[in-house]
Amino acid sequence: MKHKKENSELYHKIYEGVRISPEEALNLFSWGIIDLAKAGDMRRKMAFPTERVGYVVDRIINFTNICEAACAFCAFHARANLVGPYELTHNDIRRKVEELVDAGGTQVMLQGGLHPDYTLNTYVDMVDSVKKRFPEIYLHSFSPAELVHISRKSALPLNVVVKALKDAGLDSVPGASDLLIDRIRAKVSPGKITVDEWRDVMYALCQNEMKSSATMTYGMGETHEEKIDHLNVIRDVQDETGILQAFIPWSFSPAKTRMEDMLPATAMDYLQILAISRIFLDNITHIQAGWLTEGLKLAQVALTMGANDMGGVLMEEVVVKATGIKTNTSDKELIDIIKNAGKIPVQRDSRYRVIKEWG
Amino acid sequence: MVFPEDIRNRRLSTIAEKVLNNVPASKADALYMLRTNDILDLGAIADHIRTKLHGNIAYYGVNINLNYTNICELRCPLCAYSCDEGDENAFLLSIEDIEKRIRNAVSMGIDEVHIVGGLYPKLTIDYFEKMLSTIKGIKPDIHIVAFTAVEYDYFAKTNGLPLEDVFRRLVDAGVEALPGGGAEIFSPRVRDIIAPKKISGEKWLSVMRTAHKVGLKTNATMLYNHIEDAEDIVDHLSRIRDLQDETGGFKTFVPLQFHGENTKIDVRRSTTGYDDIRIYATSRIFLHNVPHLKALWMYLGEKMAQLLLKFGVDDIGATYHDEKVVHAAGARTPDFGSEPFLRRLIQKARLIPERTTAGYPNVSTIGQKESA
Amino acid sequence: MFEKKPIQGISVYPGYPCVLNKMIRDGRLDMSPISSATCGELSDDVAVLPQFCLSSVGYVGSVILVSKIPIEDLNHKTVGITSASHTSAVLLKVLLKNYYNLEPVYVSTAPRPALKDMDAALVIGNDAMAISSEPVSYIYDLGDLWIRKTGFPVVFAVFAVREKVIEKYTSQIKAVVSSYHHSLQCLKAQRELLVSKARAKYPDIIYDINSYFDRLQFNFDEDLKQALMFYFAAAGEMGLIKKVTHLTYCDIF
Numbered sequence: 001m002k003h004k005k006e007n008s009e010l011y012h013k014i015y016e017g018v019r020i021s022p023e024e025a026l027n028l029f030s031w032g033i034i035d036l037a038k039a040g041d042m043r044r045k046m047a048f049p050t051e052r053v054g055y056v057v058d059r060i061i062n063f064t065n066i067c068e069a070a071c072a073f074c075a076f077h078a079r080a081n082l083v084g085p086y087e088l089t090h091n092d093i094r095r096k097v098e099e100l101v102d103a104g105g106t107q108v109m110l111q112g113g114l115h116p117d118y119t120l121n122t123y124v125d126m127v128d129s130v131k132k133r134f135p136e137i138y139l140h141s142f143s144p145a146e147l148v149h150i151s152r153k154s155a156l157p158l159n160v161v162v163k164a165l166k167d168a169g170l171d172s173v174p175g176a177s178d179l180l181i182d183r184i185r186a187k188v189s190p191g192k193i194t195v196d197e198w199r200d201v202m203y204a205l206c207q208n209e210m211k212s213s214a215t216m217t218y219g220m221g222e223t224h225e226e227k228i229d230h231l232n233v234i235r236d237v238q239d240e241t242g243i244l245q246a247f248i249p250w251s252f253s254p255a256k257t258r259m260e261d262m263l264p265a266t267a268m269d270y271l272q273i274l275a276i277s278r279i280f281l282d283n284i285t286h287i288q289a290g291w292l293t294e295g296l297k298l299a300q301v302a303l304t305m306g307a308n309d310m311g312g313v314l315m316e317e318v319v320v321k322a323t324g325i326k327t328n329t330s331d332k333e334l335i336d337i338i339k340n341a342g343k344i345p346v347q348r349d350s351r352y353r354v355i356k357e358w359g
Numbered sequence: 360m361v362f363p364e365d366i367r368n369r370r371l372s373t374i375a376e377k378v379l380n381n382v383p384a385s386k387a388d389a390l391y392m393l394r395t396n397d398i399l400d401l402g403a404i405a406d407h408i409r410t411k412l413h414g415n416i417a418y419y420g421v422n423i424n425l426n427y428t429n430i431c432e433l434r435c436p437l438c439a440y441s442c443d444e445g446d447e448n449a450f451l452l453s454i455e456d457i458e459k460r461i462r463n464a465v466s467m468g469i470d471e472v473h474i475v476g477g478l479y480p481k482l483t484i485d486y487f488e489k490m491l492s493t494i495k496g497i498k499p500d501i502h503i504v505a506f507t508a509v510e511y512d513y514f515a516k517t518n519g520l521p522l523e524d525v526f527r528r529l530v531d532a533g534v535e536a537l538p539g540g541g542a543e544i545f546s547p548r549v550r551d552i553i554a555p556k557k558i559s560g561e562k563w564l565s566v567m568r569t570a571h572k573v574g575l576k577t578n579a580t581m582l583y584n585h586i587e588d589a590e591d592i593v594d595h596l597s598r599i600r601d602l603q604d605e606t607g608g609f610k611t612f613v614p615l616q617f618h619g620e621n622t623k624i625d626v627r628r629s630t631t632g633y634d635d636i637r638i639y640a641t642s643r644i645f646l647h648n649v650p651h652l653k654a655l656w657m658y659l660g661e662k663m664a665q666l667l668l669k670f671g672v673d674d675i676g677a678t679y680h681d682e683k684v685v686h687a688a689g690a691r692t693p694d695f696g697s698e699p700f701l702r703r704l705i706q707k708a709r710l711i712p713e714r715t716t717a718g719y720p721n722v723s724t725i726g727q728k729e730s731a
Numbered sequence: 732m733f734e735k736k737p738i739q740g741i742s743v744y745p746g747y748p749c750v751l752n753k754m755i756r757d758g759r760l761d762m763s764p765i766s767s768a769t770c771g772e773l774s775d776d777v778a779v780l781p782q783f784c785l786s787s788v789g790y791v792g793s794v795i796l797v798s799k800i801p802i803e804d805l806n807h808k809t810v811g812i813t814s815a816s817h818t819s820a821v822l823l824k825v826l827l828k829n830y831y832n833l834e835p836v837y838v839s840t841a842p843r844p845a846l847k848d849m850d851a852a853l854v855i856g857n858d859a860m861a862i863s864s865e866p867v868s869y870i871y872d873l874g875d876l877w878i879r880k881t882g883f884p885v886v887f888a889v890f891a892v893r894e895k896v897i898e899k900y901t902s903q904i905k906a907v908v909s910s911y912h913h914s915l916q917c918l919k920a921q922r923e924l925l926v927s928k929a930r931a932k933y934p935d936i937i938y939d940i941n942s943y944f945d946r947l948q949f950n951f952d953e954d955l956k957q958a959l960m961f962y963f964a965a966a967g968e969m970g971l972i973k974k975v976t977h978l979t980y981c982d983i984f
Contacts, residue, residue: 032709033669034403038365041399066790068801070870078790079870084942085790116802116871117879152801190868266707267662268669297632298662304398304633333628340631342396 014039014279017046022228025280029224033271040275040306047278047285048308052357053338054286054348057331058107058140058312059100063088063126067113069145069191072258073178073220077113082256087115090129097134107312107350109174110141114191120154120161124168131169138350139169143176144201148193158204166208172350173205175212175244180233181226188220188259199237206241211351214244214284218273219252219265227273231280238283245352246286248311249273250293270294271305278306286352296329300337309352310334366404368397374644375404383600384645389593392641398633398670405640405671412650413673417710418719419701420677422471422502423464427452427490431477433509435554437543437585439621441477451479454489461497471502471677471716475540478510484518484528491533502716505534508566508577509541512558522566526573536717537570539578539613545598546591553585553624560595564602571608576718578611579649583638584630585617592638596645603648610717611651611674614638616658635663636670643671651719656696656704665704674715675701738906748816748888761896762907764888767962768817771973777891778981783911784951785888786958791874791946794819794885795859798851798869806833811840811852818887819855821971822873822962828969830880857933860943874946881965883958889951892981901983908984915949 010024028036064087067077078085088096097108110126123146127139142165151161162173179185180195193201205212214234218227238244251265278287289307291299292314299310313331331347335358338345345358363375374388384392395401428451431441442449452460461472472494491503506514506529514529515522526534543553545560558566570577579599583592603609616635619626630638643652655676656664664675678696698714705712715721744751744760752769754760755777764785765773794816798805805827812820827833835851844852846867853873877885890911892904918925926941933940948955959978967974 032406033666034399034406037399066872066875068869068871070867072866078872079792079795082939084939084945085792085872085875116876152803187866190866191870263703266704267666268708270662271666295660295662297629297635297660298666299632301398301632301636301666336628337631341633 011039015042017043017282019282020280022232022280025228025231025276026224028276028279029272033268036272036275037305040278041304043279043282044287044306044308047282051343052346052354053303053308053310053341053343054346054352054354055310055331055334055338056107056312056348056350057100057103057105058109058314058350059096059105060109060111060312060314061088061093061096063093063110063112064115064118065113066115068116069114069189071189071192073188073217073252073254075256080256080258090126093126093130094133097130097137101134101137105313106136106355107138107140109312110139111143111146111174111176114145114149116153118150118153120150120156120164123150124164127165127168127170135169139171140174140350141170142173144173144198145176145193147173147201147204148197158200159207162204162208162210166210170210172211172245173201175202175214177215177230177234178217179220179222179226180230181222184220184222184226195233199233202237202241202243206243210243211245212243213246213248214238215247216249216273216277217252218249219254219262219269220259221262227276228280231277235281235283238281242283244284246288246309246311247277247281247284248288248290249277250290253293267294267298270298271302274302274307275305291329296333296337300341303338303341303343309348310338363404363407366400368395368400371395371397371400371404375407378404378408378644378647381647383647386593386597389596389641389645390589392644393589393592393637395637396633398636398640401640401644402636402670405643406669408643408647409652409671409673415709415711416673416713417668417705417708418651418674418713418715419698419705420471420674420716421469421698421714422473422677422716423461423469425452425457425460425472425474427457427474427476428479428482429477430479432480433478433554433556435557436623437553437582437617439618444479451482454486454493457490458493458497461494465498465501469501470714471504473538473677473717474503474505475507475510475538478513480517482517484514484520484525487514487529488532491529495533502535502718503533504536504538504578504717505529507538507541508563508570509558511537511570512562512566522569523573526570526575530573530575534575536610537567537575537577538717539580539611542580542595543582544585544587544591545595546587549585549587549591553582560598564598567608568602568606571602571606576608576610578613578653578717579609580613580615581642582615582617584634585619585624585626592641593645596642600646600648603646607648609649610719611653612642612646612649613653613655614642615655618658632663632666635659635667639667640671656701661696661700661704665708668705668708668710675704677701738903738910740900740903741907748818749814752817755891755893758893760893761900762890762892762904765891766816766818766888767886767959768821768966768972770889770891770963770978771967771975773891774973774975774978776895777893778897778979780890780892780908780951781980781984782908782951783890783949784886784955784959786884786886786948786955787874787946788884788948789875789878789946790872791885792872792943793857793859794822794855794873795853796823796851796871796873797846797854797867798871799846799867800850801869802827802831802851802871803833805831805835805851808835808850809848810835810837811844811846811849812837813840813844813853813855816853816855816887818885819853819873821966822877822885823853824971825962825965825969826873826876826880829965830876881961883961884948884955886951886955886959886962889959889978894979897981897983904981904983918944 065076065078065083066085070079075082151158182195254260254262286309287307288309288311289299289302335345346354347356349355366372366375370391429442430444430449434441514525542563567577581595616630651674652672653674654664654667654672702712748766751763752765755763843858874885929940963975966972
């Protein structure tokens with residue numbers, strides 16, 4: 001509980017807002033949770049000084065689950081067969097967007113499996129079909145893996161792909177990262193992009209002046225060192241591009257995947273990673289509490305340790321649901337929970353600007 | 360971080376000073392703690408006390424729950440479990456049934472059996488004596504935690520015996536400790552709505568006083584998140600603390616989150632993470648004279664239970680074989696948490712798991728554990 | 732399929748597709764489902780039942796290509812073909828040549844191939860639907876790719892009767908056909924029972940057998956007949972099967 005002498009230098013660095021090294025970050029794994037939480041909270045206050053906690057009313061639309069990658073950690077792809085194979089038509093997609101608009105939503109996340117036969121045109125048409133009908137809807141869609149997939153299938157460089165999608169109406173791209181550690185990727189998702197390819201996507205987005213985010217799916221057998229390596233890749237990319245608006249940690253849920261034997265991460269793991277991420281990623285403003293995988297109680301507690309945003313209210317989310325996790329929420333519930341923590345709920349847009357404050 | 364200098368919240372800082380000087384927190388302090396948003400400061404104080412009492416150890420049990428009947432003449436609105444005689448879900452276990460279950464559980468390796476049931480007038484004290492001696496016969500060193508204060512009061516009434524005699528007879532037959540159930544919330548205003556036919560809070564405490572005087576150690580519970588308010592909670596805690604000052608017979612305090620599904624009480628929502636922390640941490644700080652604080656992982660979910668181990672809690676409950684009461688009311692936790700599951704949770708919180716029974720036989724007295 | 736009431740004068744012989752193909756060719760079977768790919772060899776000797784077939788529309792799950800590298804990169808790489816299904820092997824070859832412009836090197840493999848010495852392999856049936864023990868980089872469903880590239884579903888098998896026995900055994904043939912009708916009725920009416928029996932019989936399949944049945948089609952309608960003719964044309968042109976100029980349908984109904 002009390003810190004040893006050598007920790008007090010690190011302690012001061014953190015409380016003075018100085019960047020910490022990967023070695024120092026590793027040391028944080030040995031801190032008690034309350035000490036770590038306080039440090040995370042301090043860094044949150046430095047990055048985001050108000051007590052506002054944002055959420056966005058959005059919808060994830062998974063347009064197909066036919067995927068050539070078949071990653072071990074996925075319960076959603078058609079081959080896992082927990083969700084039967086499907087492809088949504090443009091009409092299906094537009095109908096779902098309409099439901100979102102009726103519910104007062106502002107953001108749509110189109111994401112899908114890496115379909116072997118989709119080309120750039122497939123995606124351009126999809127974006128176009130939504131943006132034409134709903135010009136006010138913000139399209140925060142696809143992922144680095146999908147962009148690389150499109151680039152390969154269409155034999156076009158990333159830059160060209162990104163520009164074409166942007167011209168069709170794509171506003172920003174979530175930076176789904178899983179674990180940016182080649183050792184793990186080779187084992188669990190060999191058909192998905194490498195770390196270098198992830199970086200290339202970020203550079204291509206930057207060149208096209210598009211924003212992104214970064215995530216972390218932990219609990220897949222990685223070491224503490226590897227967790228920090230992951231965060232380091234993200235921090236460096238942010239230094240170079242400045243396009244990452246947020247970071248979200250998710251715990252991997254082994255149920256119903258080919259990695260069922262992996263022991264699931266615990267609450268302490270989550271909060272530890274949350275706080276350490278906040279402290280290490282000094283160049284990213286928003287850290288979201290991943291309530292979808294952690295549950296609302298723990299996500300709320302994360303607000304005291306470094307998280308400042310609740311992410312999306314999510315009208316529909318199929319990928320995590322396929323693993324059997326049943327969490328859903330409404331904006332009323334999120335507002336309630338944020339207030340219960342003594343903070344101010346705000347509905348925000350995809351650029352983190354306030355739409356409505358619930359003082 | 361050095362306690363208590365690092366407590367930023369000034370009010371909580373004065374409470375921390377009290378704790379360091381062995382001055383009990385006041386009711387006003389408790390009210391403040393139940394409403395604060397500075398849960399890290401609150402947690403630091405609670406963790407300080409917890410560590411002083413129990414060091415780096417976290418307890419869990421391997422036991423079986425035995426519900427001998429769900430027929431209950433009280434039919435409390437808060438209960439999702441009770442039945443009337445003749446209902447299609449009603450059951451009453453015969454001694455043979457009980458023997459079979461206990462044998463089966465013992466073969467899987469249990470230390471303790473935890474017995475509660477509804478108030479059914481047709482059961483005489485002989486049934487309970489027979490039950491206990493049968494269980495003891497199967498495994499003589501099994502630890503028996505049996506019957507709530509509500510049930511003892513009822514046995515005394517239906518058998519026309521003084522309460523002390525009931526205790527003596529059942530202790531002779533094998534009872535070693537009492538569970539903490541039936542306390543709910545002591546406040547009469549609330550009790551009249553959630554459990555109108557149950558014995559009063561005063562009566563519950565009086566039965567416990569008698570149990571303590573006869574030499575029995577008991578638990579105490581508190582049901583929260585129904586229609587109570589913060590004052591009701593503080594009142595409840597106070598009365599437990601006062602009785603403990605008198606008798607020293609409470610071993611463990613167990614706050615229980617109310618689950619409203621299938622009951623007659625309409626509850627808006629589940630508690631939040633902050634709410635749970637406030638309740639448990641405040642309990643730890645206010646009940647300085649009760650050695651253990653238990654958070655049942657099956658009621659709270661293993662995520663919150665694990666987290667609470669660093670916010671005042673030292674015991675996360677047991678591997679239950681047959682938990683009917685909570686699951687009837689919608690708790691979404693797995694039916695069976697194995698021993699490795701619980702040990703891992705504790706280890707991941709960087710604590711040392713220790714298997715124990717309600718008597719905590721390896722813990723000597725308060726304050727004798729070295730802190731980390 | 733699961734409860735066989737014997738029909739007077741008929742004996743039933745269960746076997747793998749390649750075995751049955753051979754047996755009907757040798758005259759040891761009078762009636763049998765046969766792989767679409769063998770129709771060419773048998774077209775002079777058999778008539779095809781016009782009512783039934785075994786096909787799937789789009790994603791099927793049981794015919795897959797597993798690969799270490801993306802499909803587009805398979806030129807001159809090794810692709811394993813199992814002997815267990817002629818029809819699927821032909822399907823794969825047509826796809827890779829005509830639609831992906833690839834010339835891989837095909838090698839024979841056992842039904843459950845290990846990807847050790849190959850770059851990719853065709854896997855069919857239960858093996859395709861079981862959990863693979865090795866991490867696989869890429870998986871392609873051939874039913875899905877075929878319909879996207881050609882616009883047609885895949886007819887895997889048709890039901891054949893040897894011409895020589897049609898006149899002699901007309902009533903028995905009719906009896907078998909009505910038992911097929913009955914069987915399909917059972918599938919519709921007692922779906923859950925059949926699915927649970929299948930599950931019990933094949934415990935290694937993690938697949939949802941129920942939705943697998945959704946994707947199979949047994950009714951040999953016009954679209955499927957056209958799909959089959961297209962398959963014959965494409966495969967025949969590549970010299971993968973003996974050319975089929977026409978298909979004789981059994982007309983005793």
